[in-house]
Amino acid sequence: QVDLQESGPGLVKPSETLSLTCTVSGASVSGSSYYWGWIRQPPGKGLEWIGTIYYGGRTNYTPSLRGRVAISVATSMNQFSLRLSFVTAADTAVYYCARLDIAVVDFWGQGTLVTVSS
Amino acid sequence: QSVLTQPPSVSAAPGQKVTISCSGSDSNIGSNFVSWYQQLPGTAPKLLIFEINKRPSGIPDRFSGSRSGTSATLGITGLQTGDEADYYCGTWDSLSAQWVFGGGTKVTVL
Numbered sequence: 001q002v003d004l005q006e007s008g009p010g011l012v013k014p015s016e017t018l019s020l021t022c023t024v025s026g027a028s029v030s031g032s033s034y035y036w037g038w039i040r041q042p043p044g045k046g047l048e049w050i051g052t053i054y055y056g057g058r059t060n061y062t063p064s065l066r067g068r069v070a071i072s073v074a075t076s077m078n079q080f081s082l083r084l085s086f087v088t089a090a091d092t093a094v095y096y097c098a099r100l101d102i103a104v105v106d107f108w109g110q111g112t113l114v115t116v117s118s
Numbered sequence: 119q120s121v122l123t124q125p126p127s128v129s130a131a132p133g134q135k136v137t138i139s140c141s142g143s144d145s146n147i148g149s150n151f152v153s154w155y156q157q158l159p160g161t162a163p164k165l166l167i168f169e170i171n172k173r174p175s176g177i178p179d180r181f182s183g184s185r186s187g188t189s190a191t192l193g194i195t196g197l198q199t200g201d202e203a204d205y206y207c208g209t210w211d212s213l214s215a216q217w218v219f220g221g222g223t224k225v226t227v228l
Contacts, residue, residue: 104168109162
């Protein structure tokens with residue numbers, strides 16, 4: 001069983017940077033078999049893929065956030081992180097960390113609500 | 119506007135069957151495996167179907183998946199009140215090199 005747990009501030013001010021960490025147990029973030037990523041869900045809306053980090057540190061991001069988003073891995077802690085800069089109210093959402101394969105998201109974190117407000 | 123198109127809602131009586139469609143294109147559903155997710159109220163999505171029609175351990179065979187061309191379908195038979203949830207399809211889009219989801223379908227048990 002793979003478990004993922006998001007952590008980070010629940011409130012971020014506009015124009016500041018949102019930072020979240022995902023702690024993984026039951027699998028290694030440094031393995032080559034899977035990808036690790038972030039997906040968000042604005043209140044009352046659908047799922048939006050943010051981006052993914054692959055073995056070796058290669059990343060892929062949704063075009064709508066490219067330039068503001070960065071995903072990184074801390075292999076010694078078995079964690080990976082999300083940074084989203086210059087946030088606005090439109091970035092308010094539940095943020096999920098997840099394990100992905102080429103066409104499946106097989107494990108999800110429980111999600112954490114991040115509100116952007118002054 | 120989601121890349122994959124799902125109906126906003128479907129409904130049926132307990133014990134009946136519902137189907138949820140997911141329409142895409144050659145670069146996503148037409149050329150990559152499709153997966154389906156169930157999101158119960160207030161919870162994280164859970165994998166329901168992967169590689170078009172495979173069920174993870176613990177998912178009952180009341181749930182099934184299929185694909186025809188650039189569309190995929192999720193079927194739920196023997197509908198139960200516990201099946202009331204939002205359902206999402208998802209896959210990789212090879213053209214844009216990004217993961218894409220449908221807009222979600224709310225299943226209501228009448």
